[in-house]
Amino acid sequence: xxxxxxxxxxxxxxxxxSVLVAGTGLMGTSAALALRTHGVEVYLADRDPAAARLAAxxxxxxxxxxxxxxxxxxxxxxxTAVARVLGDLQHQDAAASYTDLASTKSGPQREIEAFGCxxxxxxxxxxxxxxxRSGPGAARxxxxxxxxxxxxxxxxxxxxxxxxxxxLARLCGATPVVMTPEDHDRxxxxxxxxxxxxxxxxxxxxxxxxxxxxxxxxxxVRDVTxxxxxxxxxxxxxxxxxxxxxxxxxxxxxxxLTAAVRALRDAARTAEADQRATALAxxxxxxxxxxxxxxxxxxxxxxxxxxxxxxxxxxSDQPGQLAxxxxxxxxxxxxxxxxxxxxxxxxxxxYVELFVRxxxxxxxxxxxxxxxxxxxx
Amino acid sequence: xxxxxxxxxxxxxxxxxSVLVAGTGLMGTSAALALRTHGVEVYLADRDPAAARLAAxxxxxxxxxxxxxxxxxxxxxxxTAVARVLGDLQHQDAAASYTDLASTKSGPQREIEAFGCxxxxxxxxxxxxxxxRSGPGAARxxxxxxxxxxxxxxxxxxxxxxxxxxxLARLCGATPVVMTPEDHDRxxxxxxxxxxxxxxxxxxxxxxxxxxxxxxxxxxVRDVTxxxxxxxxxxxxxxxxxxxxxxxxxxxxxxxLTAAVRALRDAARTAEADQRATALAxxxxxxxxxxxxxxxxxxxxxxxxxxxxxxxxxxSDQPGQLAxxxxxxxxxxxxxxxxxxxxxxxxxxxYVELFVRxxxxxxxxxxxxxxxxxxxx
Numbered sequence: 001x002x003x004x005x006x007x008x009x010x011x012x013x014x015x016x017x018s019v020l021v022a023g024t025g026l027m028g029t030s031a032a033l034a035l036r037t038h039g040v041e042v043y044l045a046d047r048d049p050a051a052a053r054l055a056a057x058x059x060x061x062x063x064x065x066x067x068x069x070x071x072x073x074x075x076x077x078x079x080t081a082v083a084r085v086l087g088d089l090q091h092q093d094a095a096a097s098y099t100d101l102a103s104t105k106s107g108p109q110r111e112i113e114a115f116g117c118x119x120x121x122x123x124x125x126x127x128x129x130x131x132x133r134s135g136p137g138a139a140r141x142x143x144x145x146x147x148x149x150x151x152x153x154x155x156x157x158x159x160x161x162x163x164x165x166x167x168l169a170r171l172c173g174a175t176p177v178v179m180t181p182e183d184h185d186r187x188x189x190x191x192x193x194x195x196x197x198x199x200x201x202x203x204x205x206x207x208x209x210x211x212x213x214x215x216x217x218x219x220x221v222r223d224v225t226x227x228x229x230x231x232x233x234x235x236x237x238x239x240x241x242x243x244x245x246x247x248x249x250x251x252x253x254x255x256x257l258t259a260a261v262r263a264l265r266d267a268a269r270t271a272e273a274d275q276r277a278t279a280l281a282x283x284x285x286x287x288x289x290x291x292x293x294x295x296x297x298x299x300x301x302x303x304x305x306x307x308x309x310x311x312x313x314x315x316s317d318q319p320g321q322l323a324x325x326x327x328x329x330x331x332x333x334x335x336x337x338x339x340x341x342x343x344x345x346x347x348x349x350x351y352v353e354l355f356v357r358x359x360x361x362x363x364x365x366x367x368x369x370x371x372x373x374x375x376x377x
Numbered sequence: 378x379x380x381x382x383x384x385x386x387x388x389x390x391x392x393x394x395s396v397l398v399a400g401t402g403l404m405g406t407s408a409a410l411a412l413r414t415h416g417v418e419v420y421l422a423d424r425d426p427a428a429a430r431l432a433a434x435x436x437x438x439x440x441x442x443x444x445x446x447x448x449x450x451x452x453x454x455x456x457t458a459v460a461r462v463l464g465d466l467q468h469q470d471a472a473a474s475y476t477d478l479a480s481t482k483s484g485p486q487r488e489i490e491a492f493g494c495x496x497x498x499x500x501x502x503x504x505x506x507x508x509x510r511s512g513p514g515a516a517r518x519x520x521x522x523x524x525x526x527x528x529x530x531x532x533x534x535x536x537x538x539x540x541x542x543x544x545l546a547r548l549c550g551a552t553p554v555v556m557t558p559e560d561h562d563r564x565x566x567x568x569x570x571x572x573x574x575x576x577x578x579x580x581x582x583x584x585x586x587x588x589x590x591x592x593x594x595x596x597x598v599r600d601v602t603x604x605x606x607x608x609x610x611x612x613x614x615x616x617x618x619x620x621x622x623x624x625x626x627x628x629x630x631x632x633x634l635t636a637a638v639r640a641l642r643d644a645a646r647t648a649e650a651d652q653r654a655t656a657l658a659x660x661x662x663x664x665x666x667x668x669x670x671x672x673x674x675x676x677x678x679x680x681x682x683x684x685x686x687x688x689x690x691x692x693s694d695q696p697g698q699l700a701x702x703x704x705x706x707x708x709x710x711x712x713x714x715x716x717x718x719x720x721x722x723x724x725x726x727x728y729v730e731l732f733v734r735x736x737x738x739x740x741x742x743x744x745x746x747x748x749x750x751x752x753x754x
Contacts, residue, residue, distance in 0.1 A: 080650070128593050140753070148593055179589060187590035195579055195598040197660070200667025201633045202572055205626065207670040212556060213564035216505050216525055217674045220604045221572040227597045228671040232664035240657050243645035247638045249582065254638065256578045257631040261624045268620035273457070280617050283574070287609035290577025293584040294605040297594045319712045323703035330697040338718050339699075376517075 015160075016040055016167045018070040020094055022085055024055035026131060027101045028076025029139035032060035034172040037141055043070065055136040069093055072164045075100040079241040083111035090118055097161035099125040099168060103188065104242040105152045105181035113154075123165040124152035124181055126188075127174055134231065142173065149174035152181040189245035196227055196235060197250065203228035260286060308337050309361035311354040314374040325352065325373065332367035334360045392537075393417055393544045395447040397471055399462055401432035403508060404478045405453025406516035409437035411549040414518055420447065432513040446470060449541045452477040456618040460488035467495055474538035476502040476545060480565065481619040482529045482558035490531075500542040501529035501558055503565075504551055511608065522550035529558040566622035573604055573612060574627065580605035637663060685714050686738035688731040691751040702729065702750065709744035711737045 018041040021028045032042045042061025046052040056063040073095035075085050079102035105124045127149040131138050149169035153162050169176040203225040266279035315321040338355035365375045395418040398405045409419045419438025423429040433440040450472035452462050456479035482501045504526040508515050526546035530539050546553040580602040643656035692698040715732035742752045
């Protein structure tokens with residue numbers, strides 16, 4: 001169940017006056033920073049006191065123990081440590097309710113029940129956001145803005161605790177989405193964990209290749225393998241804690257690959273065009289389903305893919321040129337939504353693509369052209 | 378053998394005074410535009426006369442038959458049509474030498490020999506460049522700039538023809554790379570064709586998923602599946618003409634996936650942390666090899682990945698703000714190498730990352746801060 005971000009902030013604030021963030025890495029510190037912008041009292045703890053102090057210096061709260069029971073304990077530790085930290089905090093009666101930010105939900109929930117933790121004042125949480133950098137220094141108050149924030153209440157979770165989980169998501173600018181822990185884990189296996197491992201395996205295949213082969217790589221494989229640069233330690237933790245759901249997706253993918261291989265080998269065996277096309281039909285079907293599946297992915301921040309128009313401009317690769325270009329766009333009253341710059345090393349020009357709302361693209365192109373810019377397309 | 382782009386343009390120009398481009402799609406028209414900037418006489422032909430006329434109107438040359446034999450016939454048609462078009466052109470004695478731009482090389486080379494075409498005045502060619510858009514309207518004179526341009530001479534190819542192939546690559550701003558047709562096809566299967574099909578299969582898996590699962594998608598899967606939006610017809614042609622090499626890569630990937638699945642299922646069967654880590658060791662190894670393989674991919678335009686520093690700035694999401702930001706960067710004498718803009722819908726601010734040479738990042742951050750910008754990180 002997705003809940004539109006409403007105007008509920010005052011009510012949310014009243015249920016969340018004070019929090020304890022246990023674990024001041026990227027996620028915990030980012031949540032703390034967001035809560036501070038709403039005036040929530042934030043206490044910071046980490047098994048590494050220096051990390052908590054750094055988070056405090058960055059404005060995320062106080063690196064000290066709360067004097068009384070806080071409204072919400074936010075457990076921002078790896079999935080396999082959630083139950084232990086929850087048990088410790090409940091033992092201290094540190095908070096009225098607890099949630100976590102870990103990227104898998106079934107495993108922690110099972111351990112919470114197995115460890116004999118109280119389940120009524122805990123709601124699992126997973127904000128779908130991250131960065132390639134980690135640690136409190138990489139934290140951003142806006143990390144969760146516009147992103148989904150999954151909440152996975154168990155049958156035992158009480159309504160006050162679920163409300164505090166929702167309030168946390170909203171105060172961080174995210175959209176609460178309520179799912180079962182199992183549905184959550186299957187979903188992230190499909191849209192995050194399996195793609196990570198696939199990207200790593202495609203990139204790993206480049207390792208034994210000749211230099212001449214690798215230098216032929218273009219933007220396609222660069223995009224496919226971008227996340228292969230991610231931290232293996234972090235992903236070992238995530239994949240290990242969601243192993244079955246990830247294995248299920250990869251099993252299906254391996255079967256798809258094997259079917260594609262069979263079709264390609266059938267096609268290679270025939271020189272006759274019609275037979276070749278027939279043999280390749282399953283591959284073409286996979287390409288078409290890929291088009292349709294890709295079209296389902298929402299754009300940045302959960303919006304549908306933005307249908308911006310592109311206004312391409314050739315500029316000289318000198319300081320001041322971009323400033324002038326943006327100034328001229330501003331003078332035309334046009335808001336640039338995004339921009340891409342292509343380099344042509346050794347060439348005195350650059351190719352800039354200005355992304356704007358389709359309704360203003362022609363006006364912008366005309367305005368820039370009239371000011372002497374080399375607008376293309 | 379990679380050849381550094383030298384100062385050989387005058388010599389290249391003398392071997393390439395006139396060309397016929399047969400096929401005025403994206404690739405042929407882009408080559409024609411590049412050659413025109415060097416004053417080469419370009420004749421344009423296409424089985425669709427309107428496409429040739431559009432290319433001509435875009436400044437790519439003349440949509441008419443050459444009056445005499447040109448220096449080079451550039452066959453810019455799909456791989457399965459190369460031998461037929463070559464045979465026709467050779468029959469007309471249209472050019473002194475011929476090359477093609479098709480994305481696979483063994484198949485056309487085999488057909489050229491099987492069809493009884495002359496092999497001495499032909500050298501296979503494949504500039505590693507492309508766009509998601511197609512047709513002459515998407516052509517760009519700079520499409521090939523800084524990219525590798527593979528040449529695949531056969532044993533029969535004469536030296537004058539290879540020299541004309543090299544001249545074409547250089548005049549288009551590309552770097553000639555000489556390989557055998559077989560090495561080329563294995564390389565592009567690895568760095569382009571197999572990743573395309575993998576991206577399509579990952580995206581296709583999203584098709585039957587629940588809306589709530591798909592909305593959890595983030596930047597990772599968006600990057601992995603970006604090229605799944607490519608044209609199935611074009612890729613049917615490419616994959617079909619390189620079927621065996623692609624199948625070999627996908628076979629190996631399917632085996633990698635199956636090994637990962639086995640490790641994940643082993644890990645899921647144990648609750649004990651040490652045993653779990655042991656079971657996951659092959660997955661962690663794959664993640665590490667993925668890191669190393671990814672690091673081998675050259676950056677844009679064949680450079681090593683650019684080690685730019687990022688200066689992050691929060692700006693208000695209004696016309697004029699970016700102009701002012703770039704103006705202030707320009708006033709600080711800093712050249713912005715690239716820029717990324719994060720949107721926060723409904724929020725009055727945007728997050729702009731300025732990519733600059735590491736040596737100037739601190740100066741830029743200080744200069745912008747002193748002018749009142751909210752520089753982060």
